[in-house]
Amino acid sequence: MDLNLRQIRAFVTVARLGSFTRAAALLHVAQPTLTVQIRKLEEGLGVRLFDRTSRSVALTQTGRDLLPVLGRLVQDLDGVVAEVRNHGAGYQGLVRVAALPTAAAALLPKAIASFRVAYPGADFRIRDVIARRVLGLVEAEEVDIGVTGGPANAADVDVLLTIEDRMHVVFPQVHALAEAQLVTPDLLMRYPLIMMDPDTSVRAVVEAGFHAAGLIPRPAVEVTYMMTAVGMVQAGLGIAILPSSAKEIDAYPAIRSRRIEAAGFERQISLVKKGGRTLSPLTALFVGHLREMAADK
Secondary structure, eight states: OOOOHHHHHHHHHHHHHTOHHHHHHHHTSOHHHHHHHHHHHHHHHTSOOEEEOSSOEEEOHHHHHHHHHHHHHHHHHHHHHHHHHHHHHTSEEEEEEEEOHHHHHHTHHHHHHHHHHHOTEEEEEEEEOOHHHHHHHHHTTSSSEEEEESOOOOTTEEEEEEEEEEEEEEEESSSGGGTOSSOOHHHHTTSOEEEEOTTSHHHHHHHHHHHHTTOOOOEEEEESSHHHHHHHHHTTSOEEEEETTOGGGGGOTTEEEEEOOSTTOEEEEEEEEETTOOOOHHHHHHHHHHHHHHHHO
16 A cells, blocks of 8 residues: 555545645645545545545545544644754754853853743753863763853863853951952951862862962861852851852842952853764754853843
8 A cells, every 4th residue: 555645635635625626726736636646545545535526525434534533644743843843943942951050040040031032942951060060961961061160171072152250259248348448369368268169160260369369278167059158158257259140149138249359260151062062953042042141241
């Protein structure tokens, strides 16, 4: 039995419109071509599907039995084809992102919200982890792209975008740093330091900044999460050095922050992907959206 989609679509269209003339116009084929398609379908099935006269066309009982089945087949196939085309064009699908907690809280929500205005079929899976884990997830292809801090010098990743994130000192509202003319590394060393975990990109940047000034910082308190650091500051246990993008600072009204006026106290934020891998159309569109947002800043 030699059947094809054109023949099945021709049958369904003629059956629903009740006219060879109107079906041929809708399918953009000549009426003799449509007639041949119906005849070949009937020959392939070994049954008559239509009773035709010079003035009318009507389904046979077999045709009436087949119409719901073949109609669903055409509808389902059209739906699958449309879904594949939309996915290939980047209109829908899943974007998997590993990101630093600061980026996950500050950058991604706004980026995803504005992106989904244009592409409402886009879904996102976010893994908010420390910098070392970001690169590991990208290299293992457990995510499509990563937002990491510090130089992305892993051999197996491509850098798609870099932006700068300045470091700020975080301190209680009533504190001598509020009155200082400039916030320098020497000045910061006078106070107990609440520092991030050694595996974080923030810790690497802070230590590099102090070392560039010829200083070696010693943590009074060491924490893993920025919210914990800000809580320690709130409790009067010391001062913290965090990225200006850290939304955790806004959670405490009695906390202030100031930019550190010294070279080296800035963190490079890198958008990366697995080296040599082609991004899905939707992920590539999202990367372009992130580039536009960075350019507008």
